[in-house]
Amino acid sequence: MEPELAIAFPAVGAVLTAILHPRPRAALVAGALLGAAGIGAVLLVAPGLTSDLLGVSLAISAMSRALLLVAAASLALIIAFPPPRADRAVLLAWGLAGIAGMAAIAAAPNLDLVILLTLAIALLHAALGGRRPLAARLRAPALAVALLGVGLVFARLDGSQILARFAAIGLIAGLAAALGTLPYIHEFDPEEPTSTSPIAWIAFLGPILALAVITRARELIPTAGAVFAAMLIGLGLLNVLWGGLASWLTEKGMSAWHYSFMADWGLVLCAFGILVADGQAAAVLLLFGIVLSRLPLYLWSRQSLRESIQTDRPINLLAAAMLAGAAPFAGFAARLFLLRGATQLYWPLALVIGIGLLLWLPPSLRLGRSLGTPRGRLALGVAIALSLSVAIGIYPQPILSLAGL
Amino acid sequence: MAGCAGRPGIRGYALIADSFLTAVAAFAAWLGAATIVLADGRRGLGVGIALVAVGFTAIAWSDGVWVGGGFLLVGCAIAVIALLRAGPQDWGLMPAGSTSRVILAVAVGIVSLWMAASVTTGPGASLRFASLAVLALMAGRLLQTNAAVPALTGAAGLAIALAGASQLGPNDSGFAPYVIAAMVTAGALLLPAARSHGA
Amino acid sequence: MLWLQGEDVTLRPSYTLRGRMPSIALIAPVAIPLATAGAVAICGVAGWKIDRVVLAAGAWLAIVALIALWAPVRSTQELGLGQLGFGTPSELRLDAVGFTFGLMVLVPAAILLTLQPRPWQEGTVAALGVAASVVAVESGGVLLTAVAGGAAATLAIVQLDVEDARAERPPWGVLLAAWLALAWVAAILQVRSGTAIYGAVPVSALTVPVFGLLAASALIASGLYPWRGWASHLWGRPALRSAGMAVATLYPLGFYLLVRAYELGDGRYPQFWMQVALAGVGVLVAFGAAARAQGASTRRAYLGEVIPGLGGFALIGISVGTPLGLVVGIATLGVAAILAACLPLLPDRGGAASLVVIAAAAGLPPGLAFGVRVLGLEATFEADNPMGLIGIAAAATWILSIIAAARAVGLPAGRGHPAIETEPRVAMGLALAIVVAGPALGLVLAVLATPAQAVVMPAPPGISLGGLTSVVTVSTVLPAVALFTPVLLLAVLAYYYGGALTVRGQARTAFVVLPGSDRLARLREGLRSATVPAQYRSLVDLRALEAAATGGGTLLWLAALVALAFAVTR
C-alpha cells in the first residue's frame, strides 16, 4: 500500500498545513511530519510492484521514485532555507500538494489517468490565484491536456500508419505545452509568486509528468518510436537554442531564469530522445539539476533580482558554474552521458549538442550574479546545493542506481 | 495500436456500440461541446456540459460501463447546479462576432466525423467521433476565451471526454477515469473563480 | 632507463619498493590540497590570520607526498576507484608522466601560494584548483581527466574573477569547450573500445578524427594559438596572484593530453602528417609569441609572451614523435613551470632580477632553456622529413625571440603590480636556477623527462637518451656538463668582473613590423565591430521575438502543431 500512502500523506499534509496556516509553527510541524511520512512511503516502495488497494493498480517505477525523492529534497531545502520574506507554511502546503500530485501521476497505471490528474492539478494550480486571470493561467495546461488526450486517442485508433505519427505529435506537443517549453511557452509574470507561476510546472511538476508521458508513450506507439524520438530531439535542440539565447539576452532577470529552465528542458528532451541507457542517465541527472539546483537558486535569487543586485563573489561564480554545467558539477556528468548517448546514436548529433552546450555560460554568469550576496542561512543553503551538485557530478552512481539505471 | 480488437468489452457490444443510440449520443456530445463553444452565458454553458456528459454517459452505458457513466452524470449534475446557482443567469448563445466559433464547431465536427468513420477502422466509431470532437472543441474554447467560467466549463468538458476516451484503450481501465473526471467536472465549477459574477 | 655515458646505471628491480606503498596513498597528493582548502576556508570564516601558512604547508606537503609516493617505487601505481557512474571503472594512476606533470603543477603553485598573500576566499579556490589539476594528471583515464581538467578550469576562472572581475581572463566558454571536447573523446573511446583508460584503449580506437578532437581540446585547453592566447593575456592584469596560479594549474594540462595521446596510440599518433601539423602549430605559436614580444611596449608585455613562446617550443618537441623530441618537450614544460612561478614574483622595475629572468627565459647559453631548445631543434632534424623544415623555422623563431629578449632589457617596466605580491630575490633565484641547471641538462632529462617518455613511447631497443652528463641523440652527443660548465664559469667570471650594463628604460618602437600584421589587426578589428546592417535589424529584434514566443498566441501554437505535423509526415 506504499503508493497509496505516498499520495495520501503529502495530500493530507498539504491540507493540514493550509488549515493550520494561522499558526505557522504548528502548520510547519504537521506538514513536515506528514511530508516525511510520505517520503518514507516513497522510499519503501518496491519499484514496479503493483498495489491494488483502492481498486486501481498503482505502481511507482524506480525513476519516478528517484524524481519524487529529489523533489522532496528540493522542497526540504527551500523550506529549511527559505527565500527572504517567504511564507514557509504556504510554500510547504503547495509543495506538499505538488508532491502528492506528482506521486499520483507517478503511480497512475495508464496515460488516461495521468492526463486526468494533470488536468486536476492544472485546475488547482489555476485556482491558486495570482496576477494573471484564471483563463490565462489555465490556457496552456488545459491545451496540454487536450493535446495529450487527442494524442492518446490517435494512438488507440486502428487504421493508417500515419495515425501513430499524429499520436506522437499530440503527445509531444501536449508535453511541451504542459511543461511550458517552446513553442508552448506559458505566459510569465515576473512579479507572480513562484507557486502560482509557470515555474511550478517547468521546474517542479514537469519532471515527473514528462517521465510518465514519455515512458508510456513509447509503449503506446512502438511503430512511431523513431518519429517520437526524433521530435523529442528536434524540440529539445530548439529549446536549447532559444532558452540559451533568450536567457542571455533578455532584459528582465526573472525572465532570464524562466528561459534558462527551458534551455535545461531542451537538453532533457534531447536526452529522452536518445533511446540508449546513457540518454536516460543524462535525462535523470539533468532533471535532478533542474529540481535540486536551478529551482532553489531561482527562489533564492528573486529578492536580489527585485533589488537589482549583482555581485561577483566566489559563491556567485560557483553558482554560475553549476548552472552552466561546468565540471565538477552534476551538469557536466549529465552532458558527458548525453554526448556518449548521442555518439552511440548518431555522432553528428553529439557535435550539435556539444556546440549547443556552450550557450549555457553567458546566461549562467548572469544568473549566478543575480543571486546577490547570500548571507546566513541562505548562504548555507546555497553551499548545500553546490555541494550536492558536486557530489553528484563526481559520483553519480548512487543517483543512477536509485533511478534503476 | 491494438485498438479495439481483442477487447471483450467492445467486441461483445460491438453492435450496440455503433447502434443508432450511440450515434445519437455521440452527436449529443458534439452538440454539447459546440454549445460550450458558442455560449458565453451560464445557462448555455450548463446545457452544453450536460449534453456532453449525457452523450458520453450513454456511450459508456452502451459499452457496459454502468458505474463509470453514473459517476459522470453525478459530477456533471453538480457542475450544472453550480453553474445555475451563481452569477447572472443568461444563455449568451452566439453573441455578436461568433461566426468564427460557428465555423470552428462545424469544421471540427466534420473533420472528426471523417476521421472516425473513414480514416480509422474497427468498431467504436461513435466514441472515436465524440472523443475527438469534444477534445478539439474544448481545446478551442480554452484557447479562445478570457473569462473564467467558460474556461472552467471547457476543462470540465475535457475531463468528461478523456474519461469517455479511456474506453478506446485495449485494456479495461476500470471506473477510475470516470471518478476522477467526475471530480474534476464538479470541482472545476465549484471553484471560487467559477462562482464569481459574470461568466 | 638512466645511462651514464657508456655506463649502465639502470636501477635493478630489486631496488624498488614496489608493493610497500599502500595504493590508497595515491589519494594523498589530491586529498592534501583539498584538506588545505577546507582548512583555509575555516580559518577565513573564523577570522584566524593563518590561512597563508596553512596554504603553504598544504602545498608543500602535497609535493612531499607526491615525491614520497613516486621516489621509492619509480614504477606505475594504480588505485581503482570503482564505478563512479561514468560507465567504466575509474582509477587513479601515478606513473612517471603523472609524477612529472604533478610536479609541474604543484611546485609553482606551492611557491606562489607560499610567497603571495591572498584573501582566504582566493586561497580556498586556489587550493581546490590545485587539487583538481593534480587529479587531472593522476587520473588513469581520459574521462576522469576531462572532469578534473574542467573543474580546474572552472576554479581558475572563479579565482581570476574573484581577484578582479574586470581584468583580462581566459574566456570561460573556450575552456569549457576544450574539456567538453575531451569528454566527447572519452565518450567515443568508451563507445568504440569499451574503455577510456589510457593503458587499456586499443590502438585502433585512436582514429584520425578522435585524435584530431583530442589535439584540438589540448591546444584550446592550454591556449596554444598563433595569436595572443590567454596565457599571455593574463599578464596584463593589475594583480598577478591568480594569473600565476592559473598558468601553473592549467597550462600544462593541454600538453599532458598530447603526451598521453602517445600512450593511447602505443607510442605514435595515428598519422605522421598529424605530427607535422601539430609541430607546425607549435612553430606558429612560438613565432606569434616572439613576434609580439619583439614589438612589446613594456617589459611586462614582453614577459607575458615568455610562457607562450616556451609552450610553442614544447609543442614542437612533443609533436616530433621521437623519444628525444618528447623528452625535450617535457623538459621545456618544466622550464615553463619554473618561470610560471618566477614571473608573478618579479617586480615591474629594472635591475638585476629582471635581467636574469629575461636571460633565463630567452635561452641564453648555457642555461637549461638553451639546452632544451637546442635538443628540441635537433629532434626535428633527426625525425623524418619534412620535420627538418620545421626545425629551420623554429631556429628562425628562436632568433626572433632572442632579439625580443635583448630589446626587452631596455624597455620601460610597465604597470607595476602590487609590491606585496613580489619577491625579487626569489624570482632572481628561480631564474638563476634555470641558468645554472644548464650543465645539469642530462640529469634533469634523466630524472624527470626520460621516465615519462618511457611510459608513453617505448624507445627502440639499444637507444637511450638520458645521460647524467651527456645527452645522446641519433647524430650527436651533447656534453652538457663538459661543455656548459666551463661556459657557465667563464660567464660568471666575465659578468662579475666585467663592466655594468647601463641601459635606461625607454619606450622603443617595434624592432621589425611583420608584413601583413597591420592588415590582420584591421581584419580582427573589423570582425570585432561587425554589426547587423540596419535594414536587417528588424529580423533579429529579440524583444519582438520574445514577445511573439511568450505571448501565448493561439495562432503560434496552432502553427507549431501544423509545423510538427508537416515535419513528421514528410
Place this chain on the structure above:
Amino acid sequence: MIQVLGQLATHTLALLLYPGLVMIALFGTAAESVWVRVSEGRWLRPDFPWRRPSPVLTTVALSAMLAAVQMSAAFNLVPSDERNLIIAAIALGLTVWVEVALGSELFAEPGLLLVVQVCWLVAVLGPAVEPQSLRPQVLGAVLVPSLLPLKVASGILYLLCLPALLKLWPIPAPGERRATRRLDAMRVLCWWPYCGLFATLFFPPPPDDLLGLVRFLGVSLAVAGFCVLAGIYLGRRGLDVARDVYRRAVAPFAGLVLVLVAVTSLLVH
C-alpha cells in the same frame, strides 16, 4: 668521474685556446685589420685600451667561443661526435643581436638584417634536413650527387649573407658619427666562427695533421677574403645597391634554397 673531469678540461681548453678564444682573437684581429686597411686605405695599429669588457661584448665572446668549438678544424680538442650545428648556428645568431639590448637604433635596417639572418640559417641548416644529422663534419663530408646542388646553393647563400652579418655592408648604423673606421671588437670576435663554420659545412673535414690545419685555415681565410672584397664592392656600389642585392637577390635565393631542400628530401625519399 675521471672521465668527466677529463672532458671538462678538454672543453675548457677548446673554449679558451683552440679553436676557441685565442684563435678567435688571432684570426679576427688579422681579418679585421685587413678589412680596415682595405676600406680605409692605410694600416691601423690595433689598439685595445684595456677596459672591463661590457656584458654585451662578454656575451658575444662567449657565443663566439661556443660556436667556434663546434667547427671541424683540425686538432679541435672537442670530440667530433660532440659537435653540434644547432649550437653553432644559434650562438652565432646571438652575436648579431646582443647589441639590441643597448638600443635597436644601433641597427640600420633591422628588418633587412633579420631577413639576412634567416637566409643564413637556411644556408646553414638546410643541408642538414635530408641527412638528418647535425654533426657539422658529417655535413661537410656529404658528397652524394643528389645532395650536391643543395650543398653548393647553400654555400653560395652563406657567402652572400656574410657581409651583412659581419656588418661589412655600407649601410651605416644611425648615430654612427665616426669619420674613420677602427677595429670593431665585436666583429673581431665573429670572423673566425663565421668563416670556420663555412669551411666546416661545405668542405670535407680536414684530417688532424698540419696539412689539414693549413687547408682549413686556407678555406677560412678565403672566405674572409671574399667577405672583405664583397664589403668593398658593396661599399663602392653604394647603399641602395647593397639594399637591393639583399632584398631582391639574396632573399629570393634563400627561398629557392628552401625549395631545393624540400624537393631534395622528396626526391631522395
